[in-house]
Amino acid sequence: MLDPNALTHLKSTGEPMLTEPMLKQINSQIANQxxxxxxxxxxxxxxxxxxxxxxxxxxxxxxxxxxxxxxxxxxxxxxxxxxxxxxxxxxxxxxxxxxxxxxxxxxxxxxxxxxxxxxxxxxxxxxxxxxxxxxxxxxxxxxxxxxxxxxxxxxQLQKTLEELAQMSRIDGLTQIYNRRHWQESLAQEYAKSRRHNKKLSLIMLDLDHFKLLNDNYGHQCGDMVLTEISALVSSLLRVEDTFGRYGGEEFAIILPETHLAGAMELGQRICTSIATASLNYNGVAIKVTVSLGVAELSDDDSRYEELITQADLALYQAKGQGRNKVCSAAFVTSFPLA
Amino acid sequence: MSEFHLTEDQQDCLQELINIAMGQASDQLARYLDTFVYLKVPSIESVDAKDLIQTLSQQQNTMAIVSQGFFGYEGIRGEALLAYQEEDSGRIADLLGYEPDELSQDEQLIDISSILTTTFLNVFARQIDNQMSYNAPKLLPMVQNSLLDHLQQMTFNWDVALKININYQVTDYSFNCNMILLIPETAILNIKKVLDRILADF
Incomplete structure (x- = not known):
């Protein structure tokens, strides 16, 4: 363990610095401690x-x-x-x-x-x-x-890193994906659908008269509605769909390998489920409806953002036609903001 | 030419020592692995820290890099990096004489790396009357193409290193890997002293 050369070293008195038995004792004590x-x-x-x-x-x-x-x-x-x-x-x-x-x-x-x-x-x-x-x-x-x-x-570190990664993807209130992660997913799904020549559809949905709800019942009620609606919509989706909170009361769903008709059908189901859902806030029954815009990726779209724009236009049309309904980008006739 | 560069004589001397060590190492490995091990004539060169990142990241399809530090007397020290490619490492367990389910892919890479590094360096150390110690080999963290990112995050406390590149091939097992020995600045000065001493003895 120690350099035995030390055995040859002599003190000024001529005595060796270290003897064999001393070396043995030192080595064994070190080994045992x-x-x-x-x-x-x-x-x-x-x-x-x-x-x-x-x-x-x-x-x-x-x-x-x-x-x-x-x-x-x-x-x-x-x-x-x-x-x-x-x-x-x-x-x-x-x-x-x-x-x-x-x-x-x-x-x-x-x-x-x-x-x-x-x-x-x-x-x-x-x-x-x-x-x-x-x-x-x-x-x-x-x-x-x-x-x-x-x-x-x-x-512990690994666990914390995983929690952080999860937190950075999740919206704190509704526990569904946040805008950033949702948009990254859309970019990925867009690339996939282009590469494999697969269909891709998008639903944008917005709560009707949400400001009124907040004004009448308070923001806590608004939060409850956002959470309940998120859970309700989640329960209607397939595992491969990506549901995220796009803005305040606006949500978005990515539907891989889904054509327009399939997306419309789902949109209608979501619309009906929410309209007939019985929400309750402090014993008061709350009625909520949503408007939905649906779009399918077309061959002309060269960026995934265009799909969002299409679905957004359809959503505006649904709002314009009296809310609580689903509109498809294929039938958007006029530019609603004009 | 900086103080860290080898003179022509020093370079020749080192090349010769490495050639001898390679011969003996491949012999030992062949007996242990029970198959022929080919070592290609090594390249010896000085590299800048920034060029090293370039060189390593240019190696396409690098699947894994295992790093193992070594240190001996007279300030001879450095780091061995073993770089593997996906297609060349499918049968390592087989080559090492293990059952495939006895050890994970990571462990296979670490095991073979340690064997290649220590066998070569032990023989090399003996050539220069030295003795090497090693620390435990580690798999450098990387996911697919993030090797460059990883290397760029590393801050080197040296500018120049002596780089010795040896390629190992075991054709019977379609195994192939690159061993890159990196000897940083101060250790280069120490190895130059050793080389000068050997040259003086001739």
């Missing part, structure tokens, strides 16, 4: 020695394990795989490694954070080192490092 498991095996994989770390963590008496096969003492080890790995260390005379990221642990050892982490066994980084001694037989030193902490925090 290491927070790393040290296990030495011979070329037949029988245990030659170990340090206190392993003795304590396995709760086995040293006398009972010396000379025993590593696979007898640690039956949890994957024998075939580890034999091949250990063979590479002996044959190539080079170290080998096993990280917790690939295998959480090799040895089933308890760890020091059983209360504050959820892992049953100590997460480990293991290193297999070839050892040469004066004896002709080769040995392997296995270092077992406790990385339960690293593993735990990495898991």
């Amino acid at each position: 290491l927070n790393t498991g040290v296990l030495v095996i011979d070329d037949e994989f029988n245990i030659v020695m170990w340090n206190r770390f392993l003795q304590v963590h396995t709760d086995k008496a040293t006398a009972n394990i010396i000379g025993q096969s590593i696979f007898t003492i640690f039956p949890e080890l994957p024998e075939r795989w580890l034999t091949r790995k250990l063979t590479s260390v002996l044959q190539l005379n080079s170290p080998s490694f096993c990280s917790w990221q690939q295998r959480h642990h090799l040895f089933e050892l308890p760890h020091t954070r059983p209360i504050t982490t959820d892992s049953e066994f100590m997460a480990q980084n293991c290193t297999f080192l070839p050892i040469e001694t004066d004896c002709a037989q080769k040995h392997i030193c296995i270092l077992i490092e406790d990385v339960t902490d690293v593993c735990h925090y990495q898991g």
Whole structure:
């Protein structure tokens, strides 16, 4: 463990700085105080020695394990795989490694954070080192490092990153996709439908007289309606459809591989379901209706934004024709803003 | 020419040492893997940090890069990068003598990388009377084409590195990979000292 050259160094008094017995004592004390498991095996994989770390963590008496096969003492080890790995260390005379990221642990050892982490066994980084001694037989030193902490925090980090990614896609109030994610999805679906020459339709829907609802019943009622309508529409969609909150009370649905007639049918179903839904706010029954505009991607459209424009125009037409109805972009006759 | 560049003699000497090491390493690997391992004549050159990013990202279809640091006496140290392509790594488990379901794709790449790196560098170290230690090999995080992004996020604390590129081929298993040894500035000065000493002994 320490450089034996120190043995040749003399003090000013002529005494050696370090003697063989001192070196032995130092080495063994360090080995036994290491927070790393040290296990030495011979070329037949029988245990030659170990340090206190392993003795304590396995709760086995040293006398009972010396000379025993590593696979007898640690039956949890994957024998075939580890034999091949250990063979590479002996044959190539080079170290080998096993990280917790690939295998959480090799040895089933308890760890020091059983209360504050959820892992049953100590997460480990293991290193297999070839050892040469004066004896002709080769040995392997296995270092077992406790990385339960690293593993735990990495898991937490991963979970947090996933939550953040999810949050950045979701509208806080309605729990459906937000505008940004919805629009990214549309860009993707547009590219897909162009590449595979598939149909793509879009529904834009807007709550009728939403401002009036807010004015009469308060914004909390408005929020309740937005949430309920979102849930209701979600329940009517297929898994491949992408439903998002486009603006305040405006929503949008991407319908991949759907032609105009199919989108119109769905639009009508949504319109009817909402009109007949019984919403209730503080014991008062609330009646809500929506207007919908439907458009299908045409060969002329060169950008996905044009599909939004088409659906928007149809939506304006539905509003203009008295609300609570579905209009299709195919039948938009006049520019409603003109 | 900067202090980090090798003289012609130093370059020749290093080339010769590497050739010898490659011969012995391929012999050892062939015996362990029980198949022929071909190592192509290496290229040795100095690279700028910014050019390295360029070179690595130009390697088309790179599926994975495994990095392993090495360090020996006399300040000889560096990092080995092993670059794999999708089509060349389908049978690594088979090549290593494992059952395919015994280890994941990531572990296969890490395992073969470690074997190739340590076998070559151990032999090389012996040529220069040195001894290498290694840290655990790691798969560099990347998803498809984000290798460039990843490399650009790395800030190198060196401007010039000595780059040694060795190609490994195992035709029986249609295996092919590139080992890129990168030795940064201060370590180049140290390796130049070692090379000068060997040259002086001739």
